[in-house]
Amino acid sequence: MNKASKIMIYTPSEAELYADLIRKDGYTSVCSASTPEEAEEKLQDTEILMQWKFPLHLLEKPAGKSVKWIQSLGAGVDDLMRSTSIPEGVTISRVVDQFGGPMSEYVFAQLLYVYQDIARSQVAQKKKSWQPFVTELLQGKTIGIAGLGSIGKEAIRKARAFNMKVYGLSYSGKEAHLVDRHYGPDEWMDFVKDLDILLLILPLTEQTRHIVNRDVLMAMKPTACLVNIGRGHLVAEDELIDVLRTGHLRAAILDVFQQEPLSETSPLWELPNVYITPHMSGPSTKERLGQYLLSNLTRYQNGDALLGVVNRKAGY
Template structure:
């Protein structure tokens, strides 16, 4: 490879190393290097222009940000931006570093998780599983998903994937976003300011929105009080969208029918957390995004942006509302 034909040097976190053969084949003039967390940053990394980041030690990332003076672009393998940040990071952003997310990589497994969570409670699987443990033969009346109403907070890529799947099951799906902007897959979309009036209609409520300064702990006692006592709440957004005290009270007093939570303010969730023992509540360890096709979706997302980068075009997946952090 000559200097004239050499393409950008790209650093990749080790958990994405399976992509290296595909990337090297597709971009033979570029160099791709996996960066282990358990060893010092090497001199050979320092000419990198691009980082494709998934699981990477924050200290390692800060060193790369400090020493890779040619670094121009970082793509993270996540849908949200709120988990990245630090003094060096913000300085590099101010200097012009481009920062993008992977908007399509995890939508499919998260949407399937949501549908599974809704069906879990509609078909009364928690009650049936408890009866099995007691060796008790019971018959529980299930609730139809067809004809039900689903309220989805967040009409981005994840929300849209949830919407068409739920509608395929016969549910009526209403979206909620900041301005009530129409979105594909939803029967209608309402502005966030009007959501409290719609909560009494919803048989299932899905939180698939980014965490911002405007919506932290918005799902409080008033929201739980507005819900049907048979409704199920599914959170695949961020744990801090829900006020924990209100959640605990709602579940302990049978205020709603059930909750399925995949995200928490503190992760890993401590063994001492009161959430573990809540009735009618299913907890999963932030795994809704995991799916067998993730690597190929991450590959497709990165290549779509890398092609743009090589062509000098604007990248997709940047912040849509920088003032709110997403």
């Protein structure tokens, strides 16, 4: 590849912003598109597709046959893995090592809100009521982290700062040395039974879809807290709702959902001890993401290994 190879940036918003950034680095054939119609019109001769929510069926058309590399603008690639429109020879990569800091801060901000009962203090303040109470500590609690990639490793680091016990579950086991106890994909019941907090950061694959179901939830302690910042479909949502209605589980902190935006009719909005945020735990700043894209473009240009290459067989 040289800097004249055609690059398309596709995202429903801010595509031209990223295209400009890449042009400023000397790439001379860069286009942007924000709608399927624009994408189809400009796709001809594109070698590199940097995208978020691209209409993948266009890759089956003659104009899509020139694409050699697809760079996702996010960490998740389950939509790409489900697609039958991407030829086997096309390299797929995702964003890695960008989200560990902000996502782990989100997790511990939410946990401190729950365990320090900050809502109670806010209510008392509004009433001008001086009522001291004893809060719980994260110290000494056991957090189980399902998914030990770059985000999971940062969550481990922060959990250690709170003097927590850390258990981990992963499919490869290569980071098992980082946790106090490690479990494999066939050990979910043993993994969750002693946890105070279950944190989900797994990618979505056929093996992990609805992996947290009624049986797993009921195997957790009634006082345990579920946190999902991975993918909405990791959790069987209807079964979670049923379990929460019984009063089992202290809290569910949910940043991702099976359907987004979350329907206004979802019972999750009104269930007590459910904390909902609109898929905001892993924000991409334009500066960080832009530098990541440029770094991978340089690697591609030089024939070096790309960052975040997806293993299609594993699904992430």
